[in-house]
Amino acid sequence: MALLSIRDLRVEYTTVRGTVAAIPEFSLDIDAGESFGLVGESGCGKSTLIMAIMGYMGRNGAVTRGQILFEGQDIARLGAEPLRRIRGSRIAIVYQEPGTALNPSMTVGRQLMEVPLAHDAKIGRGAARDCAAQALADVHLPDPASVMRRYPHQLSGGQKQRVVIAMALLANPALLLLDEPTTGLDVTVEAAVLDLLNELREKYATALLYISHNLGVIAQVCERIGVMYAGKMVEQAPAAALFRNPRHPYTRGLLASLPRPGADKRSAPLVPIPGVVPAAGRAPPSCGFLTRCPHALAGVCDAGEISLLPAAPEHTVRCARWAELPPVRSPMAGARANLPASDDAPVVQALDLSRAFPVGRRMLLANDRLEITAQRGHVLAIVGESGSGKSTFAKVLAGLDAATSGSLVVLGQEVAGRPVRRRDAKLVAAVQMVFQQPDGTLNPSHPVGWPLARALRKFGIARGGDVEARVTALLEMVRLPPSLRHALPRQLSGGQKQRIAIARAFAGNPQILVADEPVSALDVSVQAAVINLLLAIQAEHRTTMVFISHDLGLVRYLADEVVVMYLGQVMEAGSVAALFEPPYHPYTEALLSAAPVPDPEVRTKRIRLEGEIPSPLAVPPGCRFATRCPRRIGRICDDTPPPLRGAAPGHVIHCHIPLDDLRAVAPVFRHAPAA
């Protein structure tokens, strides 16, 4: 018998606009000790499912049909008190935001001790404290005794998530629900948390229901994967089978919108899924994916309810045409086209560029003697964990901040100490920016055409009646209907807002576009469309793009050159091809190995960084990375700043390790098809 068996579940919410079936019909079985991954974009009903299992649907939500059988008992219809006994002891949950899961006014130790004390009346305080310390040791938090005495704000994000996992496992639950537990964490921290989950699962034989929009993460943790769309399971298969042979058009679409390891923008462009996820209860009843499906066939797909059909052993798919679909196109190892020629002088050249913030009597060096060059028409990606100084550089470049020392030459002008107000209008128009948050990028009080028209007038591109025509042209450039200009930002989806932001940035015909994580807040299928659009416009206008990202898969796909930053300094810089092959800087190597790859057939070398990124107020005097470096060679790393090693023309590595030793390592990614 399955540990958790969800049968024909229907969850409805009552809203002012009537009853909405957030989950119309859903079935799922999870065996004891199994790890099941559930993927889907936001709005597909994943979190609603978790809430239904936990019985946290609020006053307006209810299970109106079906059963949630946990260890044979229907917990959807259990009273409050028996349900409370199951929650926390037999079923535990880890949420996305570790910060909000912990009580800020209690020490970590007291919060952890509450779990055994609440679930076992006989246990004493001393025994509870021992349990808590043991749980912290199990999640590899160094010095559990000191962590117990600390308050949550004294821990980093990754440490907090470990504490939450420790708390969830304290009661030794049979089922652990994970709702995007690593979203918002840095890749290196994420990789360590995923390792931890795999290890704990083996140790405790806990079943996992892992919910994520990130196929790469799911591929690392889960044995079986279900794909959810519009509140229904559309495909379910063992992990390897799902990635090797996706059957449902939605699954295929999700995979095609992700950059595959080894593919780049010239060999294998991303294929986005048209449209957006329908609002809850508004999907077509026959096949929810009907309106977005490239294979939809009238009379077949819209004829009636489609059930989950067996496509292969243990592989089911909810598609009427699954057998007729063409085989999946494997990513072509096509020839890499040459980079666009760039004989010109670089358009951006930073030399010893620093930005220091005074904090009390000390100095926080957000950028420390950066050396960064960007060529005309190229895409320069800057990667690194949060706190590496990527965004500070972006702001200095765009003029939203000013450097405190060093030189920054943009289009032949020295701008290091000159923010926007001290730059001339032409230069300001020439360096524009696309921001990260679709919700904050447009002023909610003005229609979306307004910032476009305003930018056109301010930059002297158009005046009078021309403005309207230019606004139309800009909207068409980002493939939005011109009528959209009168809409207010809240009427637009996240992807549409980012398109408007791109149109706004291109209003003044910029020569340099600074894109600070422009797609990290978007769903994968929308991400692909925005990336394609950005690259198409960039290539057409020969704009130089400085692309800030933490997503190495995406960077590998779209960048021409890459700069790797850590704690305000450049660790490695070079062409994208050079950077993803040995020789690596040890930090680059660790970053690459931490990146979740949405393909179980790609074997990744396992390098995990110890500890946390040091405080930028107390940086190591030698190599910035020395405190966490797995390849530290000795005292020299701690005391002496590393030399610059030229590995190839344009490829530099700041490291004490001799170049030949750096060359001698194996590549991080290896293709190893399963038998």
Add this chain to the structure above:
Amino acid sequence: MSVTASDPVSLSETAGRPTPGLLRRLPSSPVAVVGLALVLFWALVALVAPLLPLQPPNAQDYMAMAHPGSTAKHWLGVDPLGRDLLSRIVWGARTVLAVAPLAVVAAYTVGATMGLLSGYYRGWVDAVISRAGDVILSFPIVILYVILIANIGPSALNIVVAVVVASAPGISRIVRGLVMSLMHQEFVAAAYLRRESDVFVMLVELLPNCRAPLITDFCLRLGYTIITIGTLGFLGLGLPPPNPDWGGMVKQATSMITVFPHMALYPTIALVSLILGFNLLADGLTELSQAD
């Protein structure tokens, strides 16, 4: 690379349906509707006062003073000086609904400017504006009014001045907080990348986004200001006699309150119903803006 066929987008696929503005959704909140009805009732009364077949508000009926209670001639009776209570309440609505909104609008002009400046520039500008506001806010409000009016003399204009001095710091605090959180939004950075001036960013990018919380506060503040005007009238610091003023009417009736309670009761009911109207309206608007 092709991006043509793959991503057609239209308004129909937008994620959320548009929500109409706060004021247009007002009918869906019963609390707000009751509040608005009370306010509109008094606004209508004030508007049509000259057209109503009423006694002149300051005319004394010496004959009625013997029987100041309700009669066919004086529906609500007369006050201690023999003036028709109904007429004085109706004309009093005119005074209060002219002075209170004027005072609050003036207070908003000053307070919002202060808040914009201190939230936008921070640093010493903020320090000066906020500390000055703290000094004013540290006075018990009634004492502050008494000090101000006693010094500059009771008149409609001086009531407005007093309300501005007493309310602007509170409004400034609200606007300052809103501006400081809005400054982190990326659309402000986008405005700088268009080389917009500080004044433009403050007035066009920031101020319109303070609208929703300020509408609620505006209604609440109107209610408080009406209380203030009533209190000042009761203390003899309101509009100079013989102008009909609800607070002043209550004061004049206090000496006879045990014998003729109606003289104080009717103006009080008028005062309470109008204040209640504004408070309910504010509650309803808060409820609506939180439902977003």
